[in-house]
Amino acid sequence: MSDARSIDEQSCPFYRDDLVTIYCADSTDLAGLDDASVDLVITSPPYNLDVSYNGYADALPYDRYVQWVGRWARALFRVTQSTGRACINIPLDSNKGGKRAVYADYIRIFREAGWQYQTTIVWNEQNISRRTAWGSWLSPSAPFVTAPVEMVPIFYKDDWRRPRGNRISDVTRDEFLAWTLGVWEFPGENPKKVGHPAPFPIELPRRLIKLYSYLDDVILDPFLGSGTTAVAAKVLNRRCVGVDVDPHYCQIAAERCREVASTNGSP
Numbered sequence: 001m002s003d004a005r006s007i008d009e010q011s012c013p014f015y016r017d018d019l020v021t022i023y024c025a026d027s028t029d030l031a032g033l034d035d036a037s038v039d040l041v042i043t044s045p046p047y048n049l050d051v052s053y054n055g056y057a058d059a060l061p062y063d064r065y066v067q068w069v070g071r072w073a074r075a076l077f078r079v080t081q082s083t084g085r086a087c088i089n090i091p092l093d094s095n096k097g098g099k100r101a102v103y104a105d106y107i108r109i110f111r112e113a114g115w116q117y118q119t120t121i122v123w124n125e126q127n128i129s130r131r132t133a134w135g136s137w138l139s140p141s142a143p144f145v146t147a148p149v150e151m152v153p154i155f156y157k158d159d160w161r162r163p164r165g166n167r168i169s170d171v172t173r174d175e176f177l178a179w180t181l182g183v184w185e186f187p188g189e190n191p192k193k194v195g196h197p198a199p200f201p202i203e204l205p206r207r208l209i210k211l212y213s214y215l216d217d218v219i220l221d222p223f224l225g226s227g228t229t230a231v232a233a234k235v236l237n238r239r240c241v242g243v244d245v246d247p248h249y250c251q252i253a254a255e256r257c258r259e260v261a262s263t264n265g266s267p
Ligand SMILES: C[S@@+](CC[C@H](N)C(=O)[O-])C[C@H]1O[C@@H](n2cnc3c(N)ncnc32)[C@H](O)[C@@H]1O
Pocket: 001, 002, 025, 026, 027, 028, 043, 044, 045, 046, 047, 053, 056, 196, 198, 199, 200, 201, 222, 223, 224, 225, 226, 227, 228, 229, 243, 244, 245, 246, 249
């Protein structure tokens, strides 16, 4: 999908601190990451919606996009350990080049890559102000329905149950009760604030990390962007490996991680 080097060719990290390692590389095959080395994947891949990223062209023919998703879904499967999980933030559907059932396609692609489906969290971004495409206004001729939500399907590798052993959980009673109801409501992130065209808010990885991982687990974000997952992981005392193909975004992510280090844990 890109001419960028893989992690293998680029074994020197772009940034490293006590908890976070960032590679500026193409993560399609995740060559260079060990098999079964990751406990939890949290990511938001390019949606193929023609977003103006710094370098990456986000407008493939849909069948090529689907093939590419299959490649990295298989790579994630390889690097995730047997009771590991994957939380993939994607749109419900898209209107680019015809109506596409993106979420339904991801479920199929991930299953074909070996993943088992566990559940889906519906994230209500409350972004109804962007709603302008009505289709046939005040007519049943061809109305368009828009759902102001994004989907976060949760997959696992072999076993959903992940024994605690002597690992430490930090999710509180109130958080657990609230977050196990699968509709989450909080606003998206302001792209200008973080200098990236499609960031997710820190609240998304924060909840996923606390709900689905133990302290000191290894979290992987193969499409790191502005580094939101790494910041959340660092604040919550998890290790994080982040990969992005674009050096400009890696720089932003590294800077955000440095700021966390210097503020002793608050993003
Ligand atoms: C939706 S954004 C991720 C945003 C991130 N969650 C954040 O909060 O900033 C997707 C990212 O994937 C990166 N990307 C696209 N193709 C890639 C590839 N083959 N390997 C690694 N990163 C890639 C883009 O540069 C972009 O930053």
